Every structure is written in structure tokens, then in C-alpha cells.
């Protein structure tokens with residue numbers, strides 16, 4: 001059963017359509033990268049998945065026990081977030097807010113926050129102020145926070161923006177590990193080359209159109225060919241170059 005089914009969905013603001021007639025399913029275990037130029041509607045789609053914005057037509061439905069409020073979300077960075085006056089532990093714990101029934105966090109939630117801080121390598125920064133961290137450290141904190149909200153699905157909006165190549169590679173490795181451990185990933189990225197080597201499926205949004213398929217299909221699509229700078233690195237293509245059979 002699909003985790004998310006999007007049927008004929010259109011999305012936009014105040015009468016202006018940003019995305020129209022989108023049809024796709026997200027299955028458990030998928031690693032989906034959403035690419036497309038600035039303003040193509042990537043964040044708008046994320047907002048609709050999270051219920052922060054309603055589709056103007058069509059539907060988004062959830063299956064396999066996924067509840068919309070149990071989606072982990074790492075938002076696109078803003079200046080306001082960078083200046084957040086709270087400790088690292090407080091920021092991570094705030095990911096449990098959707099599960100909090102009282103004014104206080106439970107022991108179990110505090111343990112989960114500590115586990116996620118260890119997993120993302122920021123446990124020792126717990127008492128530091130969020131705004132004193134480097135960009136890479138901040139994104140790890142936001143990832144640990146998102147993990148507190150979910151066991152199933154992470155939505156990451158440009159998680160490597162502003163990170164240096166090492167921190168970017170670390171972040172991608174961490175996200176890949178989470179996916180291997182069963183968490184479905186939907187990630188917005190401008191790094192198309194990394195998207196095709198990490199993700200299993202690509203959603204490319206462009207004006208009045210979209211492509212949704214496997215990373216391999218994307219590499220061989222007209223839209224993919226325009227955006228990919230390097231040759232297809234997959235085994236099939238290497239095999240073909242050596243005279244083998246190509247399976248798109």
C-alpha cells in the first residue's frame with residue numbers, strides 16, 4: 001500500500017496555480033528527490049504534504065498507517081531560524097511537540113531526542129545555543145528534530161544548502177543510512193547530480209509539466225538530459241558501453 005497518493009492535485013495561492021494535475025504515489029522505503037528551478041513549486045508541494053496548505057483541486061491521501069502529523073520535516077532554511085535563541089536540546093525536543101499531551105516532555109521523548117542527537121552526531125552540542133552553531137551543525141540539529149516527529153517519513157527541503165562539500169557528503173550519507181533503516185525520504189534538492197546517485201525516484205517540477213520516475217528513467221528522459229552534467233553512472237549504462245544490453 002502506498003504511503004502517499006496524490007491524485008490530480010493542483011496547488012497554488014490566491015487564485016494563482018503553481019502546480020497542476022499532479023499524479024504520483026510514494027511507497028514505503030522510497031527515496032525521492034524533488035528537483036526543479038526556483039519557484040517551480042517544490043516547497044509548495046511540501047506544504048501540501050504537511051497539511052500547511054490545501055490543494056486547490058484533486059486529493060492527497062495517506063496510507064500504511066501514516067498520519068500527516070507524524071511526518072518529520074526539515075524546512076528550507078530562513079534567516080529567522082538561524083537566529084533561534086534556544087539550546088540545541090530544546091530545538092531537537094521541539095520535534096516531539098506534535099506528540100506532547102501535557103506541558104512537559106516525557107522521559108521517553110527526552111530519550112528519543114538524545115538518541116536522535118547521537119545518531120546525527122550532535123549529542124555533545126546539546127547545551128550550546130542553536131545560533132552559535134555552524135551551518136552544517138544546524139542542519140544536523142534540524143534533522144534530529146525532524147526524526148523526533150517520525151518513524152516513517154522525512155521531508156527535507158534543501159537540507160544541504162550552504163554546506164561545504166564535506167558537510168554535504170556527511171549529510172547525504174546520514175540521509176541514505178536513515179533510508180536504509182526503513183525511513184522513507186522526500187528531499188528537495190538543487191543538486192541534480194547527487195539526486196540521481198542517491199535517490200531511487202526523481203520528481204522534476206517545471207512550468208506546466210512534471211516528470212516522475214526512477215533515477216535511471218530520469219537520466220534517459222529529455223528533461224533529465226538537459227539537467228545532468230555527467231554521463232549516466234549506472235551499471236546498466238556502463239554495461240551497454242561495453243557492448244551489453246541496456247534495460248531502461
Ligand SMILES: Nc1ncnc2c1ncn2[C@@H]1O[C@H](COP(=O)(O)OP(=O)(O)OP(=O)(O)O)[C@@H](O)[C@H]1O
Nearest residue numbers: 013014018036037038039040041042043044045076
Ligand atoms: N505564501 C505564498 N503566497 C503567494 N505566493 C507564494 C507563496 N509562497 C510561494 N509563492 C509563489 O509560488 C511559487 C512557487 O514557490 P515555491 O516556494 O513552492 O518554489 P520552490 O520551487 O520551492 O522555489 P525555491 O527553489 O526558490 O525554493 C513562486 O512563484 C512563489 O512566488
Ligand SMILES: [Mg+2]
Nearest residue numbers: 042043044076
Ligand atoms: Mg523552496
